[in-house]
Each structure stands twice: as C-alpha cells, then as structure tokens.
Amino acid sequence: MVKKILKILILILILMVAAVLGYVLYLQLQYSRIPDNAALTSENPKSEGLLAGTTYSVMSYNIGFGAYSADYTFFMDTGVMLDGTPTQGAHGRAVSREAVLQNTQGAIEAIERANPDFVLLQEVDTASTRSFFVNQAELAAQALPDYDRVFASNFHSAYLLYPFSEPHGSVEAGLLTLSRYAIEDSVRRSYPVSDNFVDKFFDLDRCFSVHRIAVDNGRYLVLIHSHMSAYDEGGTIRQQQLDMLSSVMSEEYARGNYIIVGGDFNHALGEAALTAFPTGQRQPEWVSLLTEDQLPQGFHIAYAENQDQVATCRGADIPYEPGVSYLTYVEGFLVSDNIQFRTQNIDTGFAYSDHNPVLMEFILN
Secondary structure, three states: OHHHHHHHHHHHHHHHHHHHHHHHHHHHHHOOOOOOOEEEOEOOOOOOOEOOOOEEEEEEEEOHHHOOOOOOOEOOOEEEEOOOOEEEOOEOOOOOHHHHHHHHHHHHHHHHHHOOOEEEEEEEEOOOHHHOOOOHHHHHHHHOOOOEEEEEEEEEEEEEOOOOOOOOEEEEEEEEEEEOOOEEEEEEEEOOOOOOOOHHHHOOOOEEEEEEEEEOOOOEEEEEEEEOOOOOHHHHHHHHHHHHHHHHHHHHHHOOOEEEEEEEOOEEEOHHHHOOOOOOEOOOOOOEEEOHHHOOOOEEEOOOOOOOOOOOEEOOOOOOOOOOOOEEOOEEEEEEOOEEEEEEEOOOOOOOOOEOOEEEEEEEO
C-alpha cells in the first residue's frame, strides 16, 4: 500500500514538473519581438497639412487598458507607507468587462471635451484577457471618427498565468495615435528591453512611433509617441531607451524639423515632480527622474502650468486617496525650441485610469 501511494505521488510530481516545463517552453516559443523600423499604416488618412504660426493642440493619455477606476490596484505595483508598512496591488486584470467599457468611455469623453488636434493614447488593448477582450482601439475609432488612426503594438504576450489567483492572461495592446492632419508616413521603433527571463514577459516589446506631418514652410512636424519601461530596477533599460530616443530627436532637429515627443515616460519630469504632492507614502522604487540636462541640445520639458496642482500619475499599489496615495507627473511632452507651447494637466480625479491626461497647445515658429 505504501509503495502504491509513493508511486502515485512520484507520478503526480512528474506530471507537475512536465506541466511547468511545458508552460515555460510555450512562453519561450510564443515570445517574439517586432523588428525595428517597421512601417505603420494609417486607417483613416487625412489630406490637410499644418501651417506655421497657427495654434494646434495635442493630448497624451495613458488609459490603463480600461481597468483603473479610482479604487483599482495592480499586482505589479508595490510601495511603502511612511510608517514602513509595505503595500502591493491586488488585481491581475480588470474587475469586469463592464468596468473596462465604463472606464474606456470615460477616457473618450475626456478627449472629446478637450477636442485636441492630435491624441496619443497608451495601454490601448485590442484583444486581451486582462480587459475581457474589449477592443479599445475600435471603440476610440467609433467615437472619434474625424481622426486618422495609427496603431503600434507594444505588448503582445502569450497567456501569463501570474498572479495565480487572477492571471494576467494573454495581451494584445499598443500605442494609438490620432491625427486630424495628414500623416505622410509612420514608423515603429523598437526600444531596448530587458532580456531577463521573467521581466521580458511582463514588459514586452516597448516601442515608440514616429509620425511625419508636412508643414507649409517645407519642414515637418515629427510627432513621436513613446511609452518607456516602468518596472526597471536600477533604471538601466530606461536609460538605454532614453539614449535611443534622444538620438532620433537630435537627427530630426538637425534636419530643421519641429519635434514633439509625447507619451508616458515613466520618469518623474523634473526634480519638483518627486515631492510636489502631499502623501502618506514613501517615494516608490519605480520612480526614476528625467531632467532637462538629460535631453539633447535644443529640447525642453513642456512643464504644465498647473503641474503642482494636478498630478498625472498615481501609485496603483493602494486605492486612490488624495493626500495618501503617492502622486507625480511622468507623462507630458518634450519639445524642440522652434515650437512655442502651453501645457495643462487635466484633472479627471483618476476616475478612468491611474493617469490623468495632459494637453499642450503649440505653435510651429
């Protein structure tokens, strides 16, 4: 009897090991990176170009795959309260399909109220377990039909079983760029990413997209849409990404073009961003710093006029609570010095995402 039980236990152990090895092999076989310099397609092309000396506007908004209502927490976000108590988010996916639809609609309404000429949206899911397979890009296209649309994939993963209680699942997501003006060409640039066996499955295929819009003086507005890595201990990968982005910025500036880089930088924009808001938490480890002296010559951070009143990002390790949750601003715009700008952070109360949108008016000199 004992031998029989032992054989059964050994068989179970063998099956468990085989299952784990099979899953690891599945992840590895499914893993791939999109080649650098991949051409992107416009889905609703426009014909009108830009005029120098005219005021335009651009909005950047990380919509958090429709999951992040104000009380939502995410399993990869960790923190520490001022008294030393550690904190960690709970969820691996949105709480329901209805929540995704509601939050996506709220984000779209925020865009409609601002009525920008260009829109840069990050964490837009098209077919993901974590967002109950709601196609947010399609919802945006239906609600905002007057825009050209260019989508760049930056997260395409096999089924991720972690966290075990609420698996993140498979993900198809990316950057959605909307434009009311004619984009002559768009290209997807692949950022350096971690090759750590675990990290690469949760921070997959980061990129930035480069869009060229003709100006009546023979130059181009080069609109760069970026989303850098967040969970990068020590900031090594983010520095490599910044170096690559800076190289492209410098090349375009040398050609005499106008350059706007917008998106989620996952860096606090300027030292003031680290301590701008009252909090009951210590500064999280995921917060890196980006200052103007790290930018190429001729570029500036487009600081918002209300940056000390309205944050653009909250820690998602605890539900949002003003005065307690750690707040900062990690998204916005980097602008070449041949552009005039005025920037505002838009306060949504983090009702639809763990981010607030940023709106910039600009004039091409």
